[in-house]
Amino acid sequence: MRLATLAPAKVNLVLRVGPARADGYHDILSLMVPLDFGDGVEVRVSAGKGKVTCRVPGHPDLDGPGNLAARAAEAFRARFGVDRGIAIRIEKRTPVTAGLGGGSSDAAAVLRCLARAFRIRDAAALAEVGLSVGSDVPFFLGPGPAWATGRGERLRPADVAPQDVVLLYPEDPALAIRAGDAYRWLDASRRGAPTPPPLGRPRGIRAGSFRNDLQEPCLAERPALSPLLGLLVGRGATKAIMSGSGPTVFGLFSSRGAARRAAAAVTKEDVGPRVRVIAARTVRRQPRVTSWRSPRSASSRSTRRS
Ligand SMILES: C[C@](O)(CO)[C@H](O)COP(=O)(O)OP(=O)(O)OC[C@H]1O[C@@H](n2ccc(N)nc2=O)[C@H](O)[C@@H]1O
Numbered sequence: 001m002r003l004a005t006l007a008p009a010k011v012n013l014v015l016r017v018g019p020a021r022a023d024g025y026h027d028i029l030s031l032m033v034p035l036d037f038g039d040g041v042e043v044r045v046s047a048g049k050g051k052v053t054c055r056v057p058g059h060p061d062l063d064g065p066g067n068l069a070a071r072a073a074e075a076f077r078a079r080f081g082v083d084r085g086i087a088i089r090i091e092k093r094t095p096v097t098a099g100l101g102g103g104s105s106d107a108a109a110v111l112r113c114l115a116r117a118f119r120i121r122d123a124a125a126l127a128e129v130g131l132s133v134g135s136d137v138p139f140f141l142g143p144g145p146a147w148a149t150g151r152g153e154r155l156r157p158a159d160v161a162p163q164d165v166v167l168l169y170p171e172d173p174a175l176a177i178r179a180g181d182a183y184r185w186l187d188a189s190r191r192g193a194p195t196p197p198p199l200g201r202p203r204g205i206r207a208g209s210f211r212n213d214l215q216e217p218c219l220a221e222r223p224a225l226s227p228l229l230g231l232l233v234g235r236g237a238t239k240a241i242m243s244g245s246g247p248t249v250f251g252l253f254s255s256r257g258a259a260r261r262a263a264a265a266v267t268k269e270d271v272g273p274r275v276r277v278i279a280a281r282t283v284r285r286q287p288r289v290t291s292w293r294s295p296r297s298a299s300s301r302s303t304r305r306s
């Protein structure tokens with residue numbers, strides 16, 4: 001059986017971060033929204049016993065068992081007692097280590113495909129498997145925009161009208177930021193400072209309240225990101241913030257046309273040759289899974305949508 005879906009990138013419109021917990025993670029309050037671009041993920045389930053394999057054409061560093069998508073498939077097999085072979089192929093379009101949740105989304109896409117293939121309807125068990133792979137994975141298993149609390153695994157759907165955004169992703173590896181470092185820098189910046197106010201609860205969805213607590217410490221460590229935020233505002237963004245643990249920054253625009261014009265107006269002279277500019281839109285729903293069965297096992301419906 002062959003299944004395919006899109007693994008959307010995400011932005012955090014709000015990311016508030018509490019103090020470090022005893023387990024090393026932080027409680028967050030985040031408004032997470034999928035985008036209309038991302039990776040293509042294909043999963044082939046063999047008829048008999050087999051291994052998990054993972055290929056990412058053009059990204060040999062992401063091939064193999066260490067890929068979050070492969071780890072999700074292994075965790076799925078262990079949790080649901082599956083021993084069939086699973087071959088994963090990822091068409092990588094989302095920038096890597098960008099703060100756009102690419103790896104987590106690939107992992108969730110594989111879990112969505114496998115849940116469909118093995119008729120798993122226990123959403124809580126699937127979310128647990130996802131969380132064992134990463135804090136952002138449960139969000140990508142959900143239906144769409146959501147307020148995330150806890151480590152990111154407690155989700156409440158949010159009604160977010162499509163937002164037009166321009167992303168600026170600096171490709172220079174010296175600017176990459178690992179999520180653990182971003183949280184550590186925040187903790188260090190808060191040492192000796194007054195205790196931050198409690199995280200509060202999900203609130204109304206207003207551009208004025210969009211903010212990211214990881215931004216300030218990340219800009220202190222990566223000063224080259226500050227001009228990118230200024231540039232987005234200079235090109236008409238109503239607000240510009242960093243996504244997740246960065247280094248991607250994004251600006252919000254009043255329409256798709258305004259976002260496209262702003263993206264086209266950002267030149268290499270403005271940002272240098274190594275900043276990728278992407279005009280995108282937030283979406284209300286995660287993409288669907290499509291499946292094909294081999295002719296022998298096919299029922300009367302050869303292509304179905306969930
Ligand atoms: C920055 C965000 O992308 C916002 O959505 C997420 O909080 C990070 O999610 P992720 O990349 O899936 O992160 P994980 O792989 O679970 O964790 C990587 C590291 O980030 C830190 N981490 C992550 C999530 C969280 N709520 N608190 C943390 O302190 C921990 O040091 C952890 O070891």
Ligand SMILES: Nc1ncnc2c1ncn2[C@@H]1O[C@H](COP(=O)(O)OP(=O)(O)OP(=O)(O)O)[C@@H](O)[C@H]1O
Nearest residue numbers: 067068096097098099100101102103106136179244
């Ligand atoms: N399928 C995958 N796609 C991208 N990165 C992956 C994948 N599998 C493993 N990785 C590794 O995971 C790390 C984080 O990559 P990813 O692109 O998910 O970061 P991110 O966008 O910053 O994530 P987040 O926003 O969830 O913190 C990278 O070091 C990368 O090598």
